[in-house]
């Protein structure tokens with residue numbers, strides 16, 4: 001099936017929604033579909049059984065969310081839709097802001113053949129598959145993601161296609177290619193035989209000096225990226241020996257951060273080792289990703305600097321389990337996965353107790369896309385209260401993204417990103433894996449647990 005331009009797609013979507021709604025709503029939705037900007041004029045009322053107030057960490061009772069166009073117009077106590085509004089009945093469901101995953105890689109996905117595929121697949125193969133991963137992520141309730149590393153800046157094309165309404169997916173803020181050092185976790189030819197390894201330079205995100213760092217960041221600006229991802233420590237899924245050694249100097253990190261901040265970019269730092277984390281925090285990065293061997297001194301520094309922590313427990317959990325499957329990973333990767341993977345959950349629990357700021361992120365692609373919400377269960381398992389984990393995936397992640405004026409809360413004037421689950425997720429956090437309603441930018445993508453854009 002070919003995706004149609006945005007106007008027509010929204011008309012088809014409106015028709016699909018209408019088929020699932022009460023009869024009196026059908027005529028109004030059909031009318032909305034005939035307008036030039038199909039989502040702009042219609043008023044929709046979401047009648048929620050409960051609403052999670054993420055700003056105050058409170059579960060509210062029955063609430064009506066009034067949506068006009070792509071924005072939330074007002075919040076009304078009880079089931080009181082304005083006259084003439086299209087009503088969506090979510091009386092048995094708990095509404096909350098659209099979820100945010102602060103660490104994804106939407107243009108690839110784990111598989112038994114992933115280390116061979118990269119010699120067979122063109123970038124177009126990854127790009128085509130990314131459209132499926134994006135839709136799966138959106139239908140799981142994640143209306144916004146940070147994309148922290150791709151291969152050829154292809155996530156920019158995915159972002160732009162989603163923003164243009166060409167295909168269904170989350171709102172993407174992308175770092176493009178990660179920036180790292182020669183032979184490090186970000187080196188795309190790490191561990192290859194010598195005639196294939198070559199010497200990738202700044203265009204491939206590989207830096208070895210302050211000057212390289214400045215140029216690499218400016219290249220990201222030129223290519224239209226939204227933020228910067230750096231690799232100051234070793235990582236699990238490349239075939240080098242260490243998963244946690246320090247791979248960037250403090251001076252290189254400072255040069256990246258200073259240049260990035262000049263251009264309005266935040267900097268996310270992949271870091272497992274304690275020394276790499278320390279350098280990244282002192283160097284001024286905005287978030288530490290994974291943070292496996294984060295020690296008490298690192299946590300103290302992060303609190304002092306206001307550095308965010310994005311744990312990605314699900315990725316550690318997945319690689320630790322897959323490391324036991326013979327042949328799933330190359331031998332050296334399996335060794336690192338078995339050592340590092342199981343440790344992240346305990347680190348996340350300690351960081352929570354140490355009052356480090358935590359935002360929700362999963363490293364999607366390391367595990368299959370669409371399972372992002374399992375992270376909620378793992379965060380609760382680490383000792384975090386359910387409400388805290390939902391705030392981490394809404395208001396806190398929005399703050400990390402520097403988009404908390406638009407996202408992360410359900411309030412008048414915000415972008416109309418709303419999801420719902422069937423029941424009370426504070427009592428049963430596993431409900432987060434059963435998102436039953438998804439609205440992004442005022443457009444419904446899932447209703448009564450059914451994706452509406454494939455209903456025709």
Ligand SMILES: [Zn+2]
Nearest residue numbers: 103105148363
């Ligand atoms: Zn990652």
